[in-house]
Amino acid sequence: MNFVDYLELNRRSNPDQIAIRTETNTWTYEELVRDVRRFANVLQSDGISSESHVAVMLPNTYEFAVALFGSLARNQLTGLIDPRSKRGELETLITQMDPAAIVTTAENADSVREIDQSISVYCTEAGDGVGQDFWEQTEAASAEFRVPETLGEEEALMLHTSGSTGQPKAVVHTHGSFIAVSDLATISYELHSDTTHLAALPLYHCWGLMNLGATLKIGGEIVLMNRWNPEEAMERIDEYGIDFFSGVPAMYKDLMASPQSDQWQPTSLEVAITGGARVPSELIPDAEALLECPVFNGWGMTETFAAGVWEEPSQERRIPSVGTSSDRLFEVKVIDQEDGSELPSGEAGELLVRGDAVMKRYLGQPSETSDVFSGEWLRTGDIARIDQDGYVYLQDREKYMIITGGENIYPQEVEDVIEELDGVRNAVVVAKPDERKGEKPVAFVERTDQSELTEAEIKSHCLDQLAAFKHPRTVTFIDDPPRNSVGKIQRTALEEEIVD
Structure with missing residues (x-):
């Protein structure tokens, strides 16, 4: 299936349910699907072939969702780019992703045009004078569109690595992996159609995208934060009854360090997740005391669509373990880095993972793709040990x-x-x-x-x-x-x- 098929199902079953909320507006599933169809028709009428690539370079906005799902609805291979990318990184990513069209802000439109004038640029702000007006085009388009039949193994997304350890790469994931990680989060953390998620992580990042997918696939509500601010996060959690929150350790530290933390008493949160960086052992109990809900740790990478290993409510907690692999989606093992042999429980070596949400390839980089795979197993570059019960303990990155x-x-x-x-x-x-x-x-x-x-x-x-x-x-x-x-x-x- 195509992920957009699930949005269509939610539109039919609960059209007036709020899908996305920002600080100033809300959109129902009926309205979201209408705009997704319209933008899909914009791409089609503008002659953007379904074989061409499309890029979305936006912060956490409603337009991000419309552009992403409108592109996926046409089976376009869709790249997500950090809107804060510097010129050199942006040029590398555009060269790698080779988009025929890009949706971005006026602030970034000039840079895109300077890099490649052949790209069709859709600007989300009106009257900027650069590129086509995203909303003028979208609102004028027909809302009649049928999502073509899509196979799970078809390529859907290009997600760039953070670049914090080297040159960025475009990691290719399929429709199947996007759906699989969305399902995994939904099942693991018991999300439901009444779930309200505070999207504080960037949606162009694999973890933020997974949370977006999990919440919208189940018919819940996404509350978007365009920029992280701990005090604003507290206000939105209280105002909108947020029950699902995800954040890197720095976000939890910000919440705990806020002058408002002493008076804050959240009542709606049911589950919170952390990861994406090293999690100090004391952070989780301290965060749980503040949020008044369980906070679960996990490990993942762009190549595994942010998933891989994590704690679940049904499991015994073993701090500082990041949890176990989910039999529903992944397998993990640890190998000797010199001879490649699998190591017994308790011994540290390189962590390998395989499963339905492992990336398909690095776009345009076959040798780099070959280097990180050992058969079906992805070599993560992380040093870890696995105890006799399958709990994974990370030690560090091999390269560090x-x-x-x-x-x-x-x-x-x-x-x-x-x-x-x-x-x-x-x-x-x-x-x-x-x-x-x-x-x-x-x-x-x-x-x-x-x-x-x-x-x-x-x-x-x-x-x-x-x-x-x-x-x-x-x-x-x-x-x-x-x-x-x-x-x-x-x-x-x-x-x-x-x-x-």
């Missing part, structure tokens, strides 16, 4: 490992120790070149407000808790660490500061 004098250091272990200290909001440990030992660990630390924690205190604590070779040789305090679109601190940007 620091080797000093022949000794291996996993930055996450050092970061966890630093974040035990009062006054630390975030810690990132990276490698610095060293003439004698090859590399040495150095730390970047974001302190909480009013914290007077010193470099000496952090080093002393690490020496007390870790082997001496693991302690950071220097500590640099940073007030505003560089982050990507989902709030993850960009490790490579900090590494570049060392080189500079």
